[in-house]
Amino acid sequence: MPVSDHVNLEQFMEGVKKRNPGQAEFVQAVHEVAQDIFEFMADKVEYHEAQILRRIAEPDRIVSFRVCWEDDNHNIRVQRGWRVQNNNAIGPYKGGIRFHPSVTESVLKFLAFEQTFKNSLTGLPMGGGKGGANFNPKGKSDAEVMRFCQSFMTELYRHIGPDTDVPAGDIGVGGREIGYMFGQYKRITGRWEGVLTGKGQEYGGSQMRPEATGYGAVYFLQNMLKHQGMDVEGHTAVISGSGNVATHAAEKITQLGGKVLTLSDSGGFIHDPDGIDQEKIDWVKNLKNVKRGRISEYADHFTNASFHEGKRPWDVSCDLALPCATQNELNEDEAKTLVDNGVKGVSEGANMPTTLDGVKVFHDAKILYGPGKAANAGGVAVSGLEMSQNSERISWNHERLGEMLTDLMEGIHEKCTEYGDQGDGYVDYVKGANIAGFKKVADAMLAFGVV
Numbered sequence: 001m002p003v004s005d006h007v008n009l010e011q012f013m014e015g016v017k018k019r020n021p022g023q024a025e026f027v028q029a030v031h032e033v034a035q036d037i038f039e040f041m042a043d044k045v046e047y048h049e050a051q052i053l054r055r056i057a058e059p060d061r062i063v064s065f066r067v068c069w070e071d072d073n074h075n076i077r078v079q080r081g082w083r084v085q086n087n088n089a090i091g092p093y094k095g096g097i098r099f100h101p102s103v104t105e106s107v108l109k110f111l112a113f114e115q116t117f118k119n120s121l122t123g124l125p126m127g128g129g130k131g132g133a134n135f136n137p138k139g140k141s142d143a144e145v146m147r148f149c150q151s152f153m154t155e156l157y158r159h160i161g162p163d164t165d166v167p168a169g170d171i172g173v174g175g176r177e178i179g180y181m182f183g184q185y186k187r188i189t190g191r192w193e194g195v196l197t198g199k200g201q202e203y204g205g206s207q208m209r210p211e212a213t214g215y216g217a218v219y220f221l222q223n224m225l226k227h228q229g230m231d232v233e234g235h236t237a238v239i240s241g242s243g244n245v246a247t248h249a250a251e252k253i254t255q256l257g258g259k260v261l262t263l264s265d266s267g268g269f270i271h272d273p274d275g276i277d278q279e280k281i282d283w284v285k286n287l288k289n290v291k292r293g294r295i296s297e298y299a300d301h302f303t304n305a306s307f308h309e310g311k312r313p314w315d316v317s318c319d320l321a322l323p324c325a326t327q328n329e330l331n332e333d334e335a336k337t338l339v340d341n342g343v344k345g346v347s348e349g350a351n352m353p354t355t356l357d358g359v360k361v362f363h364d365a366k367i368l369y370g371p372g373k374a375a376n377a378g379g380v381a382v383s384g385l386e387m388s389q390n391s392e393r394i395s396w397n398h399e400r401l402g403e404m405l406t407d408l409m410e411g412i413h414e415k416c417t418e419y420g421d422q423g424d425g426y427v428d429y430v431k432g433a434n435i436a437g438f439k440k441v442a443d444a445m446l447a448f449g450v451v
């Protein structure tokens with residue numbers, strides 16, 4: 001059949017919308033990828049005939065389950081948990097677990113879909129998956145979080161394993177939660193195996209994993225800037241979020257001689273015109289990870305800073321912007337404001353933080369724009385290294401892992417430029433990431449036939 005007889009992008013997206021009613025985030029993620037892949041596939045009959053994109057956009061399976069737990073007042077609470085196993089063509093399903101009240105099947109499907117391309121881009125043998133629950137860890141005691149994590153793992157354990165599916169952290173899931181879940185997996189199965197990444201250093205965790213996503217997002221930005229003869233040094237940066245990714249992105253920007261002006265959480269953002277240096281970043285890490293406090297407290301402690309309740313930081317004038325909180329946190333108007341204020345580069349620590357209209361603004365203005373699936377791939381890449389270390393029963397040191405992360409991010413940047421170079425010196429990193437990520441998975445799927 002000639003390629004022209006196959007469905008076009010519009011028909012394809014109509015089908016995706018029809019099959020996934022009410023799943024706006026998933027449809028958005030598929031649309032962003034499909035735009036580039038349809039163009040790439042225009043003269044490639046084999047991908048059309050094998051319905052490759054249609055198959056990648058249909059998760060291999062979705063497991064959903066009830067998670068019951070008892071709070072400290074002896075109330076019985078019921079949450080919903082999921083694991084979306086999107087695609088394992090090139091390796092075991094791999095991707096984080098998110099605990100947040102906003103978690104829905106649509107959100108996890110979009111994340112598992114994105115993860116498939118991201119993991120492919122790293123060059124490591126990992127398929128794509130994502131899981132989570134509509135549980136809100138905020139305000140819960142350690143004991144409540146432990147009981148929830150144990151109950152969640154009691155359901156999840158039968159669907160995962162070091163060669164089948166290897167979860168990790170994401171929003172609301174950090175070292176504490178991974179510890180509780182790993183402990184429960186080990187208790188149920190009686191096996192110590194690398195079934196989760198992001199583990200503590202004492203029990204098989206990779207030394208670089210906590211820093212990897214934030215550092216990697218800055219390395220990706222550095223690579224984009226370098227490609228245009230620029231650098232991070234001497235530039236101001238606006239960062240959203242104040243969790244794992246945001247604080248480590250801030251740390252790396254600062255180490256490279258940049259000045260971080262903002263951090264945020266769901267309550268608002270803080271603006272520190274003096275710059276958020278390492279000492280202040282350490283204070284924020286302690287606030288968030290130990291005291292489990294709110295970013296507004298920063299402005300009470302560092303009195304030159306201001307807190308902007310209910311606001312996002314994108315109207316603070318800056319050279320560099322790093323959205324590191326959540327999906328759709330930067331819209332068309334905010335993208336225009338950043339461009340009007342002279343932003344030079346945007347690197348996404350978060351997954352799909354910029355809306356499709358916002359991305360268009362960056363592209364039209366020819367701003368360096370690194371999409372999450374490329375820019376934040378450092379986290380899962382170091383997770384891949386943690387899997388290797390666990391399989392080989394070895395442990396690489398911080399320095400060695402740091403070098404590997406730097407190389408991996410450079411490799412991802414290279415792959416993006418290979419497919420995204422527009423010929424006029426501008427690189428469309430979205431297109432580059434989508435095509436490079438797709439090609440490896442698609443070719444593996446072609447090799448398997450119809451399965």
Ligand code: NDP
Nearest residue numbers: 170171172213241242243244245265266325326350351379
């Ligand atoms: P954390 O839970 O450590 O931090 C999340 C941060 O984002 C918090 O400051 C949180 O504020 C804020 N946030 C969450 N939801 C919202 C919301 N709806 N509106 C405004 N702010 C919000 O998570 P991570 O730092 O790990 O994850 C941040 C982003 O990075 C996510 O998009 C995640 O998918 C992505 N990512 C994470 C990786 C990792 O290795 N951890 C790897 C690759 C991507 P509050 O405390 O108020 O909720």
Ligand code: 2IT
Nearest residue numbers: 095096168170379380383
């Ligand atoms: O979105 C992501 O890449 C993650 N949350 C990390 C996944 C992982 O398996 O380390």
